Amino acid sequence: MLLDLLGVVYDGDTQIAGAATAIEHLRNAALPLRFVSNTTRSPRRAIIAQLVAMGIRVADDELLTPARAATEWLRRHDRQPHLLVHPNLEAEFSGLEGGSGRAVVVGDAGEAFDHASLNRAFRELVAGADFVALATNRTFKDADGLLSLDTGAFVAALEFASGRSPVVLGKPSPDFFRSALAGLNCPAADAVMVGDDAENDVAGALRAGLGAALLVRTGKYRPNDETRFDPAPTAVVDDLAAATDWILNRAAA
Structure with missing residues (x-):
């Protein structure tokens, strides 16, 4: 299940x-x-704590997120990340600074998605960094009950501009x-x-x-x-x- x-x-x-x-x-x-x-906004510990507060018990090994898959991918390929993710998620990638190559990692950065951050990621891709997408969802249901843009729209923009296709991990x-x-x-x-x-x-x-x-x-x-x-x-x-x-x-x- x-x-x-x-x-x-x-x-x-x-x-x-x-x-x-x-x-x-x-x-x-x-x-x-x-x-x-x-979800690529919340770290694992926050997700588990949220579930526990709702009376739902979840063991650490019962939860799989794109961030976990990404850290495993980065270690396996000896890459250090250039992060375009939500600030709350950045700590999930600590300890990965010493890789021999670079990889742009894109998640739902929320308000951190702006021209400057997207352009920095684009330039990393043009310079040869690997391209990793935590997810490619089109939309998500936001706190106000309406749909909002999700990661996929921004991944598609970087893919179009760079001519590079991402490795999708979620x-x-x-x-x-x-x-x-x-x-x-x-x-x-x-x-x-x-x-x-x-x-x-x-x-x-x-x-x-x-x-x-x-x-x-x-x-x-x-x-x-x-x-x-x-x-x-x-x-x-x-x-x-x-x-x-x-x-x-x-x-x-």
């Missing part, structure tokens, strides 16, 4: 109704869980989903993804070989999202509680 967080388990600092109970039902059914988030990268499944003792064909993003959560999971992907009508979901991307969701359900019922009924069949 792979669960998205923002828009599935919580909106902002508010738990989506029934989410904590649904997660407990999944745990009580002894289904292995991973929480897979494309959803919908197949490697991200495979990393989430590693250690779960669950073949991809038996795994289920639950998300509110028809493109990155759902279609991405199905393209990565997961057996099913459920789209919830919470978070960033908008009517007819299920018709906009291929592959289409295995099922569209109201929320995580309904997704849990779907999963447990399938497991019992």
Whole structure:
């Protein structure tokens, strides 16, 4: 079981109704869980603390974020990062200053996205730095309840200007989903993804070989999202509680 967080388990600092109970039902059914988030504004410790405050217990190894995937990638390729990320996330990349090469790492920098910061990243790319995108989401549901630009728009701008294609480390990268499944003792064909993003959560999971992907009508979901991307969701359900019922009924069949 792979669960998205923002828009599935919580909106902002508010738990989506029934989410904590649904997660407990999944745990009580002894289904292995991973929480897979494309958020690139909050460090891991803040995400876990937020979940704990909502009554949702999460072990460190149950949470996979693009920042964790990126630090592993940078170490593996001996690269030091040029960061274009939210200030809250910068500490996740400490200790990576000594790499033999450079890599531009782009996340949701929020207000830090401006011409100067984008141009610095562009110049690094032109000079030969690797190009790493933590995610390529188009939009996210912001604190005011409306959609806002997400990382993908700024990644696309740098890609267009530099002529360079990024390595994408968050959803919908197949490697991200495979990393989430590693250690779960669950073949991809038996795994289920639950998300509110028809493109990155759902279609991405199905393209990565997961057996099913459920789209919830919470978070960033908008009517007819299920018709906009291929592959289409295995099922569209109201929320995580309904997704849990779907999963447990399938497991019992």
